Amino acid sequence: MLCAYRTGMRAVRLHEIDRERGPQNFRVEQVDDPAPGPGETLVKIARAAFNRRDVFISQGLYPGIQLPCIPGSDGLGTVAAHGEGAQGPAVGTRVVIDPTLGWGPDQRIWLRTAQVIGMPHQGTFAEYIAVPSGNVHPAPASLTDDEAAAIPLAGVTAYRALVSRGGCTKDDVVLIPGVGSGVQTFVLLFAKKIGAKVIVTSSSDVKLERAKSMGADVAINYKTSEKWEKDVQAVDGGPSLVVDSAGGDTFFKAVNVTRYGGRVVVYGGTLGDAKLRPFSLFWKQLDIMGSSMGSPRDFAEMLAQFDGSIKPAVDKVYAMDEVVAAAEAVDKGAKFGKVLLAIT
Amino acid sequence: MLCAYRTGMRAVRLHEIDRERGPQNFRVEQVDDPAPGPGETLVKIARAAFNRRDVFISQGLYPGIQLPCIPGSDGLGTVAAHGEGAQGPAVGTRVVIDPTLGWGPDQRIWLRTAQVIGMPHQGTFAEYIAVPSGNVHPAPASLTDDEAAAIPLAGVTAYRALVSRGGCTKDDVVLIPGVGSGVQTFVLLFAKKIGAKVIVTSSSDVKLERAKSMGADVAINYKTSEKWEKDVQAVDGGPSLVVDSAGGDTFFKAVNVTRYGGRVVVYGGTLGDAKLRPFSLFWKQLDIMGSSMGSPRDFAEMLAQFDGSIKPAVDKVYAMDEVVAAAEAVDKGAKFGKVLLAIT
Numbered sequence: 001m002l003c004a005y006r007t008g009m010r011a012v013r014l015h016e017i018d019r020e021r022g023p024q025n026f027r028v029e030q031v032d033d034p035a036p037g038p039g040e041t042l043v044k045i046a047r048a049a050f051n052r053r054d055v056f057i058s059q060g061l062y063p064g065i066q067l068p069c070i071p072g073s074d075g076l077g078t079v080a081a082h083g084e085g086a087q088g089p090a091v092g093t094r095v096v097i098d099p100t101l102g103w104g105p106d107q108r109i110w111l112r113t114a115q116v117i118g119m120p121h122q123g124t125f126a127e128y129i130a131v132p133s134g135n136v137h138p139a140p141a142s143l144t145d146d147e148a149a150a151i152p153l154a155g156v157t158a159y160r161a162l163v164s165r166g167g168c169t170k171d172d173v174v175l176i177p178g179v180g181s182g183v184q185t186f187v188l189l190f191a192k193k194i195g196a197k198v199i200v201t202s203s204s205d206v207k208l209e210r211a212k213s214m215g216a217d218v219a220i221n222y223k224t225s226e227k228w229e230k231d232v233q234a235v236d237g238g239p240s241l242v243v244d245s246a247g248g249d250t251f252f253k254a255v256n257v258t259r260y261g262g263r264v265v266v267y268g269g270t271l272g273d274a275k276l277r278p279f280s281l282f283w284k285q286l287d288i289m290g291s292s293m294g295s296p297r298d299f300a301e302m303l304a305q306f307d308g309s310i311k312p313a314v315d316k317v318y319a320m321d322e323v324v325a326a327a328e329a330v331d332k333g334a335k336f337g338k339v340l341l342a343i344t
Numbered sequence: 345m346l347c348a349y350r351t352g353m354r355a356v357r358l359h360e361i362d363r364e365r366g367p368q369n370f371r372v373e374q375v376d377d378p379a380p381g382p383g384e385t386l387v388k389i390a391r392a393a394f395n396r397r398d399v400f401i402s403q404g405l406y407p408g409i410q411l412p413c414i415p416g417s418d419g420l421g422t423v424a425a426h427g428e429g430a431q432g433p434a435v436g437t438r439v440v441i442d443p444t445l446g447w448g449p450d451q452r453i454w455l456r457t458a459q460v461i462g463m464p465h466q467g468t469f470a471e472y473i474a475v476p477s478g479n480v481h482p483a484p485a486s487l488t489d490d491e492a493a494a495i496p497l498a499g500v501t502a503y504r505a506l507v508s509r510g511g512c513t514k515d516d517v518v519l520i521p522g523v524g525s526g527v528q529t530f531v532l533l534f535a536k537k538i539g540a541k542v543i544v545t546s547s548s549d550v551k552l553e554r555a556k557s558m559g560a561d562v563a564i565n566y567k568t569s570e571k572w573e574k575d576v577q578a579v580d581g582g583p584s585l586v587v588d589s590a591g592g593d594t595f596f597k598a599v600n601v602t603r604y605g606g607r608v609v610v611y612g613g614t615l616g617d618a619k620l621r622p623f624s625l626f627w628k629q630l631d632i633m634g635s636s637m638g639s640p641r642d643f644a645e646m647l648a649q650f651d652g653s654i655k656p657a658v659d660k661v662y663a664m665d666e667v668v669a670a671a672e673a674v675d676k677g678a679k680f681g682k683v684l685l686a687i688t
Contacts, residue, residue, distance in 0.1 A: 109605030109629050165629075247622035261453030269622025276620040278591035278613025281634035285453050285509075288632040290625035 009033050010344070011126030012323050014058055014119075015068045022059035023327030028320055031070070034122060036083035036130040043095060043136060047149030047317070048124040049074035050330045050339040051182065057119055058327065066120045072341075073099040073116050075124030076139055076149035088133035094145075097124065098135040098299040099153045107164070107295050116153065116293060125323070127343055134296065140306035150182070150312040150338035151303070156294035157267055158186030159302035161243050163194070165291040166265040168241055170195030175232060175239035175257070177250050179216070180207040182338045183267065185313040187243045188214055190302075193310050199235055201228060210336045214313065232257045246271045255280050255288070263287040313337025320344055353377050354688070355470030356667050358402055358463075359412045366403035367671030372664055375414070378466060380427035380474040387439060387480060391493030391661070392468040393418035394674045394683040395526065401463055402671060410464045416685075417443040417460050419468030420483055420493035432477035438489075441468065442479040442643040443497045451508070451639050460497065460637060469667070471687055478640065484650035494526070494656040494682035495647070500638035501611055502530030503646035505587050507538070509635040510609040512585055514539030519576060519583035519601070521594050523560070524551040526682045527611065529657040531587045532558055534646075537654050543579055545572060554680045558657065576601045590615045599624050599632070607631040657681025664688055 011031045018025070036042040054071040056062045075097045079089050089095055101121060104111035117123055117131060139148040161183075162168045174191045176184050179200035191198045192215035199218040200211040208219035218235050222228040232238060242254045242264040248271025251264070255276065258264055264286060281288070294302065306312075315335040318326035319342055330339050355375045362369070380386040398415040400406045419441045423433050433439055445465060448455035461467055461475065483492040505527075506512045518535045520528050523544035535542045536559035543562040544555040552563035562579050566572040576582060586598045586608040592615025595608070599620065602608055608630060625632070638646065650656075659679040662670035663686055674683050 106605070112604065247620075251620070251622065260456065261450070266622055267626050269626070272622070274620045274622060276591075276595070276618045278595065278610055278616070278618060278634075281632070282611050282613070282636050284634060285636055286634045288625070290622075290628060290630045292626050292629055 009127035010320065011070045012072065012320065013068050013070055017058055017060040017065060017067065019059050019061070023055060023331050024324055025058045026323045026327055028323060031126070033128050034130040036081055036086065038084040039086050039132055040083040040130045041079055041086050041088035041133040041136045042081040042083070042128055042130050043075065043077045043097060044080040044128055045075045045077040045124055045126060045343045047076045047145050048072045048341045048343055049149050049152070049154070050326055050341065051153050052330060053116065053153070054118065055327055055331045069119040070123045070126050071118045072123030072125035073118040074149060074152040075129060076145055079136065080128065082133065083130070086133040088136040089138050094139045095136045096139045096148050096152055096303070097129070097131055098137060098156070098296060100156070100293050100296070100299070101132065101135065103295045107297060110293070110295070125341060125343070137300070137303055140303065142308035143306055143311065146314050146317055146340055147312050149340055150314050151306070153293070154182040154338060155186050155302050155312070156299045157291070158183045159190055159305070160294035160298045161265045161267045161291040162187050162190050163301070164294070164298050165289045166241050166243060166263055168194050168196055172196040172241045173236050173239045174198050175242040175254065176200045177242070177244055177254060178202060178246055179211045180204065180333060180336050181245065183245060184243070185214070185337045188216060189310045189312065190305060193305060197236065199232055199239060207336050210313070229253050229257045241265070243267070245269070247274045248272050252276070255286065258284065258286060260284045263289060265289045265291050267291045315339050317342055353471035354664065355414045356416065356664065357412050357414055361402055361404040361409060361411065363403050363405070367399060367675050368668055369402045370667045370671055372667060375470070377472050378474040380425055380430065382428040383430050383476055384427040384474045385423055385430050385432035385477040385480045386425040386472055386474045387419065387421045387441060388424040388472055389419045389421040389468055389470060389687045391420045391489050392416045392685045392687055393493050393496070393498070394670055394685065395497050396674060397460065397497070398462065399671055399675045413463040414466045414470050415462045416467030416469035417462040418493060418496040419473060420489055423480065424472065426477065427474070430477040432480040433482050438483045439480045440483045440492050440496055440647070441473070441475055442481060442500070442640060444500070444637050444640070444643070445476065445479065447639045451641060454637070454639070469685060469687070481644070481647055484647065486652035487650055487655065490658050490661055490684055491656050493684055494658050495650070497637070498526040498682060499530050499646050499656070500643045501635070502527045503534055503649070504638035504642045505609045505611045505635040506531050506534050508638070508642050509633045510585050510587060510607055512538050512540055516540040516585045517580050517583045518542050519586040519598065520544045521586070521588055521598060522546060522590055523555045524548065524677060524680050525589065527589060528587070529558070529681045532560060533654045533656065534649060537649060541580065543576055543583060551680050554657070573597050573601045585609070587611070589613070591618045592616050596620070599630065602628065602630060604628045607633060609633045609635050611635045659683050661686055
């Protein structure tokens with residue numbers, strides 16, 4: 001066992017959480033190495049990626065928080081060792097980690113006992129992590145370490161929302177409100193790979209330009225265009241598929257602009273409760289679908305998309321000791337694509 | 345042609361509409377007979393049924409009202425004649441009429457040009473009606489005239505919502521809020537025929553008893569039970585499928601009580617706008633589906649359910665000259681099942 005002759009590892013930990021200080025609660029510390037249990041694979045992490053979930057935990061805005069914890073759901077690294085009976089990729093293989101533990105047998109819905117790694121299960125903001133071998137997948141050969149590390153939670157969330165739940169095809173016109181977030185950049189990537197027409201919105205012209213460089217067909221600034229709903233509906237009669245993580249007024253307007261027979265997939269609600277007009281829903285015979293994370297099948301299908309034709313959007317790589325600055329960048333949302341941590 | 349030696353027919357007409365007087369605007373008058381055009385079948389109506397839509401039209405609460413009009417979407421009668429090239433059931437056959445005109449080829453969504461008979465197309469509150477032959481179906485042999493007349497619009501709306509959209513199976517626990525309406529009684533009928541477990545709610549113990557006599561497994565009075573949501577969730581962990589026509593607070597609570605991975609189908613919104621909490625939607629990975637009327641395939645599949653094992657709920661049969669009283673009964677909702685008109 002690798003762990004036998006090591007003396008510990010560096011890891012980001014949270015000992016306290018509060019709404020105000022939030023990201024400032026992250027600290028880099030020396031902790032004990034994990035040891036791979038039966039059926040587990042030990043991965044030496046090289047890059048981790050931030051998700052909004054990590055920031056929510058630091059702010060106390062997540063259910064069932066256990067402290068201290070090592071956050072982080074996304075990791076890229078190399079296989080360091082296998083526990084008893086583990087059947088993961090060979091030691092030394094470059095891998096990414098499926099962040100969902102114990103999804104269960106039903107593609108439609110996770111077990112109530114399912115978890116995302118990074119609290120309470122140890123996360124990827126550490127030099128080593130032990131996870132079930134089935135969660136360890138060879139990293140796409142076409143991608144750099146940074147690009148591959150950006151994928152896991154955002155990629156699977158986007159893929160499930162857009163494809164497994166939304167059923168996106170090349171004939172769809174897809175609306176992506178608020179294109180800057182990590183997940184929404186993956187929605188854009190996958191929608192363009194499928195061949196759909198994509199409309200993106202943002203309050204930032206910089207983000208809209210980035211989205212256009214990634215293939216967005218129509219980019220609309222909802223701050224400077226007073227009637228962005230009309231602009232959206234002017235594109236082929238409006239979207240047939242919306243992928244939304246805002247809720248609130250954005251969701252209400254998204255339902256209004258969606259075409260007859262269209263679908264609206266929701267995987268988040270940063271703006272909170274939304275108004276729903278029953279008439280819009282039943283008269284246009286819409287489908288409104290909730291989506292969270294993804295099943296092991298979703299993850300494998302998602303990873304297979306990275307066949308050399310597409311690359312994840314990476315905003316910036318921070319050193320491990322800059323974890324507070326990285327978390328603040330995620331919190332403020334002034335970014336495009338994923339925020340990474342170099343684990344050393 | 346039958347029409348050649350007739351001198352006219354009795355029909356219910358609306359010349360004026362207003363919010364206040366609503367149902368009092370219906371009048372019985374002598375009007376010209378319709379003549380079946382090419383591809384049309386003329387039906388002599390014996391029984392018509394009321395839908396809320398007819399009352400909404402009388403109150404001016406429907407888009408694109410054209411006056412004067414003969415309302416009525418549901419009719420049972422006998423084939424009187426065929427227009428040129430029409431291929432309907434033989435003259436004399438007892439038939440019901442599919443109320444949807446021009447649905448189009450897509451099962452998922454109607455054409456924007458689709459209509460429901462009974463404004464602007466002449467409705468069934470008249471001695472004769474000419475409709476496309478494809479809309480004329482032999483009435484189920486096991487049903488009386490009253491029972492068969494109760495079926496069309498409410499039956500197809502219920503069937504599409506529960507089965508075509510909701511995908512109801514015998515393994516579902518179906519919640520039917522507000523079980524008294526015509527459509528909801530059909531949802532109950534079909535759900536029990538499929539073998540699902542059914543929970544109904546109402547503010548009326550009389551309606552709850554009627555629903556139990558039709559097979560409802562659990563009946564909850566939401567006025568007298570302070571925590572009806574908890575009562576509903578106590579049944580096998582809550583509904584896997586909800587069929588709602590209320591919207592408003594009922595919809596919000598229905599989403600709250602729905603099981604992980606469940607579906608909520610909405611075909612109406614009598615209580616108006618609803619609040620939707622994104623977290624409930626995405627965390628439980630719900631499907632919320634809008635449904636309206638039904639396609640020709642929905643109608644044919646629905647009609648085939650009446651194989652002798654189930655019977656529609658009929659509230660009362662009114663004489664044609666009692667049309668105002670019938671409309672007022674529909675408006676007040678103090679009924680269980682369909683309100684019929686005997687056409688003479």
